[in-house]
Amino acid sequence: MAHYRIGVMFSANGPYGVVARTLLNGALLAFAELEAAGGPVTLEPVIVDPHGDNAAYRRFSLDLLGSGIRNVIGCYTSSSRKEVIPCFEKHDGLLWYPSHYEGFESCDNVIYTGASPNQHVLPLAEYLAANVGLRGFCIGSNYIWAWENNRIFREAFGAMSGTVVAERYFPVGDTDFERVAETIVEQKPDFVFNNLIGTSAYAFFRAFHAVCARRGIDRARTLPVASCTLAEPELVEIGRDAAEGNLSSSVYFASLQTPANLAFTSAYARMFPDAPIPCADAEASYMAVKLLAGALARAGTDEARAVRAAVAGQRLEAPQGEVRIDPDTFHAWLTPRIARSAADFQFQVLLEAPHPVAPDPYLVQSSPRLSVPMRPPKLRVVQ
Secondary structure (H helix, E strand, C coil), X not given: CEEEEEEEECCCCCCCHHHHHHHHHHHHHHHHHHHHHCCCEEEEEEEECCCCCHHHHHHHHHHHHHCCCCEEEECCCHHHHHHHHHHHHHHCCEEEECCCCCCCCCCCCEEECCCCHHHHHHHHHHHHHHHCCCEEEEEEECCHHHHHHHHHHHHHHHHCCCEEEEEEEECCCCCCCHHHHHHHHHHCCCEEEEECCHHHHHHHHHHHHHHHHHCXXXXXXXXXXXXXXXXXXXXXXXXXXXXXXXXXXECCCXXXXXXXXXXXXXXXXXXXXXXXXXXXXXXXXXHHHHHHHHHHHHHCXXXXXXXXHHHXXXXXXXXXXXXXXXXXXXXXXXXXXXXXXXXXXXXXXXXXXXXXXXXXXXXXXXXCCCCCCCCCCCCEECC
């Protein structure tokens, strides 16, 4: 039986630790299930915590790769991913990146198991234009995730006759949002498109709810906040009043009533009884470990090129449904969904695609020219 050491690199502590802990938990659950099931390979996780420091991500990547590890499950933010990619290219390793992201990237040393922009940004733009309104206010953390997501959203929304009335950016970890919340209310948009992350997002949701409450505005009904990152554990951090009635575009929600997801959420609760329920990030890292194990077994080695070739076209019955790795882009086919947050800190799914959607990281299929309206995947009504 072949034995492989696998790097696991998430910032379980730091400004976005709430989400990163779910990424770590999802990976650890997959490692535990693989060990219990037995099989042709055994995997030994080697865990590091960069605490949200990009320089530490680079340092840990070099340490892991230098120790002979060739596959690392890791990173949440796009800035950390961009920081470490040169390390994996130089030392011929594979980064398994389990986070929704802004796309416009292709790297032979990365396998992407999170959503591409056509699987989360475009469906949300179409939903908002058709069901909420044509005036949006964009807010985000000041780094590549928010810049690119807002750009993609602005172009897609504009092609649907929508208007972005303003954009505001704040440092990661910033928590002072009273003034911008007042500004948003004064601008009278139909919704807010949120690309803040971690503690910044939680502070904004609370400040925005408070400003709306003081002005007698029914925020959930008339001025919703829509995100591509908002996840179940974060609803708990935001607090019941501010968390209810927000929109999220994702490929997984813990409330899905499928046999695979019921098994996943039950196993997650048994292994992490004190943790919040799992979310899309936990599922993506869980999938990454399972896909990596299958690729290692097929390749018979942990050498990056062989593993990459082995994972091409691989299929997995994941908690969200069938997932497979696209052999052209090495991104995942995933099932887009739109949901609304509820008072019980879960999401009620409103719309979902009838089948997995091909990744389109460069939006060449979704929008071949900026003058042509972007074509998001068609979603069906769930409730």
